[in-house]
Amino acid sequence: MDPYLIEAIINGILLGGVLALLALGLNLIFGVVDVVWIAYADIVMCGMYVIFFLYTEYGVPLPLACLIAIASMAALGVVVHLLIIAPVLDSAPINQLLATGGLLFFLQSFATLLFGTDFRNIGVRLPILESATLYISFSRLIAFAVGLIGAVALYLFLKRTYIGTAIRAVAQDREIVGLMGVDQRRIYLVTSAIGGALAGLAACLLALQYDVHPYIGNTFGPVIFMICVLGGLGNMIGGFIASFIISQIIAIGGYYSNTELSYVFAFTFFIVLMFVRPRGIFAR
Amino acid sequence: MLSLAAVSAGYGSFQALFGVSLEVPRGKAVGVIGPNGAGKTTLMRVISGLIPLRGGAMSLEGRLLDGLPAHRMVEQGIAHVPENRRLFPRLSVEDNLRIGAFVPQARQRFAEQLDWVYNLFPRLKDRREQAAGTLSGGEQQMCAIGRALMSRPKLLLMDEPSAGLAPLVVAQVFELVHRIRAEGLTVLIVEQNVQQVLEVVDRAYLLEVGAIKLAGTSAELKDNSFIRKSYMGL
Numbered sequence: 026m027d028p029y030l031i032e033a034i035i036n037g038i039l040l041g042g043v044l045a046l047l048a049l050g051l052n053l054i055f056g057v058v059d060v061v062w063i064a065y066a067d068i069v070m071c072g073m074y075v076i077f078f079l080y081t082e083y084g085v086p087l088p089l090a091c092l093i094a095i096a097s098m099a100a101l102g103v104v105v106h107l108l109i110i111a112p113v114l115d116s117a118p119i120n121q122l123l124a125t126g127g128l129l130f131f132l133q134s135f136a137t138l139l140f141g142t143d144f145r146n147i148g149v150r151l152p153i154l155e156s157a158t159l160y161i162s163f164s165r166l167i168a169f170a171v172g173l174i175g176a177v178a179l180y181l182f183l184k185r186t187y188i189g190t191a192i193r194a195v196a197q198d199r200e201i202v203g204l205m206g207v208d209q210r211r212i213y214l215v216t217s218a219i220g221g222a223l224a225g226l227a228a229c230l231l232a233l234q235y236d237v238h239p240y241i242g243n244t245f246g247p248v249i250f251m252i253c254v255l256g257g258l259g260n261m262i263g264g265f266i267a268s269f270i271i272s273q274i275i276a277i278g279g280y281y282s283n284t285e286l287s288y289v290f291a292f293t294f295f296i297v298l299m300f301v302r303p304r305g306i307f308a309r
Numbered sequence: 310m311l312s313l314a315a316v317s318a319g320y321g322s323f324q325a326l327f328g329v330s331l332e333v334p335r336g337k338a339v340g341v342i343g344p345n346g347a348g349k350t351t352l353m354r355v356i357s358g359l360i361p362l363r364g365g366a367m368s369l370e371g372r373l374l375d376g377l378p379a380h381r382m383v384e385q386g387i388a389h390v391p392e393n394r395r396l397f398p399r400l401s402v403e404d405n406l407r408i409g410a411f412v413p414q415a416r417q418r419f420a421e422q423l424d425w426v427y428n429l430f431p432r433l434k435d436r437r438e439q440a441a442g443t444l445s446g447g448e449q450q451m452c453a454i455g456r457a458l459m460s461r462p463k464l465l466l467m468d469e470p471s472a473g474l475a476p477l478v479v480a481q482v483f484e485l486v487h488r489i490r491a492e493g494l495t496v497l498i499v500e501q502n503v504q505q506v507l508e509v510v511d512r513a514y515l516l517e518v519g520a521i522k523l524a525g526t527s528a529e530l531k532d533n534s535f536i537r538k539s540y541m542g543l
Contacts (some may be wrong), residue, residue, distance in 0.1 A: 187411055190400070194408050195395040203379030204357055204389045206412035206460060 028158035030280055037276025038269065039165040043230050044245070046269035048252045049176055049261055052225030056196040056259035057216040060110050060121045066246030068105070068221060070136060072098045072228025073237035080147050089148065095225035099223075103214055103223020111210075112218070127241070136239035144236035149231065154185030168230035175226050176265065179219070192216055196259065197246035248275075251295045257305030267306065271295075310335040310495050311356070311464055316365035318355045325351040325424030327364065327519045331466065338486070338496040338526070340506045342540065343516035348393050349499040352516065353468045356497070357389035362397040369464065383412050388462035390467050394453040398442025400451055402433055405441045418461065426455040429488060447478040458494075465489065467498040471505065483509050494543060503540040507531050513537075516539075 051065050062068075079090035105128065115125050137197055151163040183189035191207045192215065228280045235241060252271050255265030271291050278287030302308060311333040318326045325348040333339045343349055349491060354360045356367065358379035363411065367374045369385055377385065388409075398406055406426060410419045427434040430451040436444060440451055441460070450470055458466055471479040479502065486509045490496060491504065500506035507527040514522035530536050537543040 120397045187407065187416060190404050190407050191411055193400060193404070194397045197399055198360075198395055201391055201395045202408070203359060204383070204391060205379050205408045205456070206383030206415075207408070209499075 030277070031157050032161070033276045033280035034273065035159070035161060035259060036165065039161075039169040041226055041272035042169035042250060042271035044249060044272055045265045046175050046223055046227050046230075047249045048264035048268050049179060050220045050227075050257065051249055051253050052256070052259055052261045052264045053179070053223075054220040055215060056165075056261070057192055058106070058114075058213050059199070060114070061107070061125065061250075061258070062110075062128075062220070063122060063125040063246075064105075064196040065220075065224060065243075066242035066244075067129050067132040068098055068101060068251060069228045069231065070237065070239065070242045071101060072133060072225040073227075073232045073235075073241065074136065074140065076229060076232045077145050077147050077237050080149075081145075083130065087147075091171075091229040094220050094228055097216040098190040099222040100137070100224030102217040102219075102224070105221070106213060106217035111213070122145065128165075129246075133239050133242065137248065142238060144238045147232050149233060160168070161288040162234070164233035170234065170296055171230055175223065179223070182219075188212070188215055224282045248291070251292065255295060255296070255298060255305055258300045259309055260305065263305055263307030270306075310372055312368050313356070314366045316352075316355060317363045318360050319363060320360070321349075323361070323506050324443060325381070325519050326355065329516070329519070329521055330365075331514050331521065331524070332456070333495060335495055336493060337512065338510040340510035340513035341497070341499045341500070341516050342506060342513055342536075343404050343504045343525050343528075345443065347516045349516055350468055350517040351519075352456055353392075353466050353497075353499055357387055357466055359389075361534065375439050383460050383462075384414070386463035387466065388457035388460050388464070388469065389466040390453050390457045390468060392472065394449050396441040396444075396449055396452055396456070399440055401438050402441055402444070404435040405452055405456050406459050409456035414462055415460045417518060419459075422461055429492070430455055430485075433484075445478075446474045446479050450478075450482050451485065452476065453479065454489070458489070462494070463477065464495045467496065469499060469501065471500060471502045479505065493519075503536065 042206055051062060075094040075097055076090045079085040079093060080087050109124050109128055113121050154161045154163055154166065191202065191212055194207065195202050196213045197207060197208060248271060252267045253264050256267035265308050274291045274294055275287045278290040290302065298306065313329055313331050315328040315330055316326055317324065317328055329352060329505050341349055341352060349361060355362060358381065362375050369387065374382065374385060397408065406423060410416055410422055432448055433451055433455055438449065441449065445450060454490065470482050475484060483505050486496065486498065498506060498510060507530055510527050512526050513530050514521050523530065
């Protein structure tokens with residue numbers, strides 16, 4: 026087989042790890058709070074700026090800058106819930122979409138105002154792994170591994186802890202959890218914090234590979250939504266698998282044509298599947 | 310133990326309960342019977358804090374409960390087995406039970422409580438890894454009762470435990486109520502199945518159109534000609 030094709034497939038798998046992390050965060054929030062965070066990818070953008078400024082301007086060591094980014098995005102998740110989601114929790118879904126969509130424009134414009142439209146890079150160059158014929162970027166490998174570790178950590182948290190079990194319970198019957206002594210509002214806050222932290226973690230991984238600019242969220246925001254809908258909104262395992270399907274289409278499509286067309290392939294696949302399986306590939 | 314004085318409640322502009330007063334003494338089982346739409350479920354939801362009081366007062370062991378939200382009621386010692394069981398269908402049986410022990414004081418005794426519930430309902434132990442939604446109706450009722458017992462409540466509220474179950478299973482469910490009573494728990498049970506509930510409770514109230522129409526020991530109510538005619542078809 027052509028080594029470039031193998032390379033494309035491997036890169037697709039590696040990309041899937043980061044997308045899966047974001048899909049998990051978005052699905053978690055949707056499953057529990059029942060609101061789609063249209064601005065989710067823009068939370069990632071905020072996290073990337075935090076890393077960029079801490080690392081390049083203030084000389085904070087990169088691992089510490091990453092931890093601060095994760096923590097501050099968790100806090101941002103809580104703030105977003107309290108200020109934007111909580112007031113519209115009982116409103117019609119369209120109002121919730123408009124509210125989180127408004128947040129998207131707010132974050133993008135605010136970032137443009139503060140930082141301009143420059144593309145900024147943290148300037149960390151990790152080595153490239155070479156085998157006989159393959160070149161694999163180390164930063165992508167790290168992104169994939171950390172993405173998977175994040176997913177497993179989230180899984181264990183949801184399975185093994187009381188709060189995690191309560192989070193899964195709220196997603197299945199939000200009205201009745203109070204009878205078990207679970208405070209629904211607290212679960213929403215914890216979930217929003219976890220969702221924010223996952224966006225922060227993704228920001229760390231993406232900052233190694235991409236320039237940050239106010240509109241970076243637009244690059245992968247639509248792809249994450251497509252993945253979540255494809256896997257069945259709220260279905261975390263479905264979203265996880267769909268991440269790898271979509272990233273493969275993008276990677277292999279890119280190999281046979283170019284990157285722009287590969288997104289056309291991915292969205293065409295999505296549209297066709299929405300006709301065949303409107304509730305997602307893994308609809309129960 | 311539980312005391313309601315002239316409790317009123319409703320939804321929006323609809324009033325469902327009009328000045329309901331009742332007493333549940335410690336260690337006893339009390340039934341509330343009545344037709345569909347009489348306000349039985351509303352009464353349960355008021356006691357467990359899902360619906361706020363609009364008037365009157367409610368206390369448990371002399372402490373006022375007014376205005377506490379549902380998740381605080383569990384800490385006070387009230388556990389509610391909701392109508393139609395309302396298990397978390399995709400969680401395992403054991404995870405459903407774990408949620409029942411969510412409040413801090415119950416978490417510390419999780420292992421002990423779990424043993425107790427599995428002892429009471431050995432079937433649940435056999436099916437602990439299974440998703441709760443795949444259980445049979447009777448097993449689901451066991452799981453719902455077990456989930457409520459995990460918080461080690463002082464008072465157990467049961468809303469229509471026999472609803473939607475086959476007659477043979479209904480008999481099993483009432484047998485469960487016997488077993489729970491034998492453990493010394495105080496029980497308040499709402500039922501349409503008048504004949505069978507009067508066999509397991511000490512006292513009962515008849516609720517009609519949101520108000521208490523009759524009250525008495527189960528023996529008195531079983532002999533009451535109005536109850537016999539309207540609710541037992543005798």
